[in-house]
Amino acid sequence: MTAATRVLVLNSGSSSVKYQLIDMADGSRPASGMVERIGEQSFPDHATALAAIADELAGKGVGLDSPALAAIGHRVVHGGTRFTAPTLITDQVLDTVRELVPLAPLHNPANITGIEIARKLRPDLPQVAVFDTAFHATIPEYAARYAIDSETADRFSVRRYGFHGTSHQYVSRRTAELLGKSPESVNVIVFHLGNGASAAAVAGGVCVDTSMGLTPLEGLVMGTRSGDLDPAVLLHLHRVGGMSADEIDDLLNRRSGMLGLCGDNDMREVTRRVQAGDERAQLAFDIYVHRLRKYLGGYTAVLGRVDAVVFTAGVGENSAEVRAAATAGLDAFGIDLDPALNALRSKAPRLVSSPLSRVAVAVVPTDEELEIARQTFSVISSGDR
Structure with a gap:
């Protein structure tokens, strides 16, 4: 039986979907690409775009039905204070991500759409949300708090969350290795x-x-x-x-x-x-x-x-x-x-x-x-x- 060591990474934006298939056994990348101009004639919606990606992967012999595919990893921009680590996606998790849309109205809705469609394509496959904000969840309270009325800040979830977390985490670790x-x-x-x-x-x-x-x-x-x-x-x-x-x-x-x-x-x-x-x-x-x-x-x-x-x-x-x-x-x-x-x-x-x-x-x-x-x-x- 083929070992499942490949992860499909999806980054669903408002008008594009980027993808990479990465084999964690050897670091190889059998497929990668991007579908752009979602909402126009060729790709009227994200469902059409994800279907095109699935067809592209199948054409390369690395389709979504491949037994080597272990999971799908999704970039999600905002996890608020609720998600401070990569999280296995469930219906409850997805509902919570929807609640966080006011914190990232330009990004989280598209991330959610990508997750919903991918789960329909492979409902049996583990799918994980990786949050841009998660790496910054360790920032101490005195650095995360803004100096405004605390009740107002808490009511509207106003605090420092930070972004580009996956990049900062990867680069800081690679820098240590370089040294x-x-x-x-x-x-x-x-x-x-x-x-x-x-x-x-x-x-x-x-x-x-x-x-x-x-x-x-x-x-x-x-x-x-x-x-x-x-x-x-x-x-x-x-x-x-x-x-x-x-x-x-x-x-x-x-x-x-x-x-x-x-x-x-x-x-x-x-x-x-x-x-x-x-x-x-x-x-x-x-x-x-x-x-x-x-x-x-x-x-x-x-x-x-x-x-x-x-x-x-x-x-x-x-x-x-x-x-x-x-x-x-x-x-x-x-x-x-x-x-x-x-x-x-x-x-x-x-x-x-x-x-x-x-x-x-x-x-x-x-x-x-x-x-x-x-x-x-x-x-x-x-x-x-």
Whole structure:
């Protein structure tokens, strides 16, 4: 009988579904892909998209009916305070995820739809929810609480949840391996810099603070999101600018960040414009980097001892300019970047700090799909089903 060692990872968005089939026995990936433009003619709904994925897998000889398929792992953006670990999906679990929709109205509904359809396709197969927020559930209460009336905060579930948790967990663990140490012995500051961006302070493998908050809007400057902002700006825009809540939401989430500052949310184009002497792009770049440095300094104080600063995701992995600017002149912090190593392009985890650096600076490509598969397989292998 064929051993069931494969996990299908599904990431269901509002208009797309990404998938990867990962064999946990050898790390191979027999299939991967993405269905886009759901809601248009070719794929009018998620059911059609999932059916197309099932057909694609079957065409490659790795269909959903394969005896080698052990489980399906689903990315779910928000677990609130209810889900702090990967969780086997039951009807009750799914009902609870539905209750959390107000905390992630743009993401959880699509995640739920993907789960519902996948369970219909394979009702006999274990399916596991892996939550973006779960890794950050260890943040102490004094870092998770906002300084607003406690009863109001509790009534509306207002607190810091954090996101990109699977990435931060994977990257912090891989960084420890890169240093030849156990995760429990290493303190790491992780910068996940993509179109969405977040930082995390990880002490001995445990997250103790992160930049995103109630929603993915707080924290670093991002591609189209503002990051940290005086809350009174929202009141000002409403009272003086006459903007509605929906208009402000659109401004801060879709028309801010690098796009709002200079008209480009692709760091490659921003960097090209900086090199060409574009002052608007230079200011946007400087604002972006200034925010990174503030969090680097702040999380150094939070951790007390930092063993590594690590960059990941699209910008973090590929922009030598961002890494250089974010760590420049931090000799007092024990950080010394090696320009030659930093300039090298590679898909492998690597150190880009000099031998003189007391704090390692690393570039570690993230692999959220592998982390979801690993956590999914761990749940079904534990016997807690």
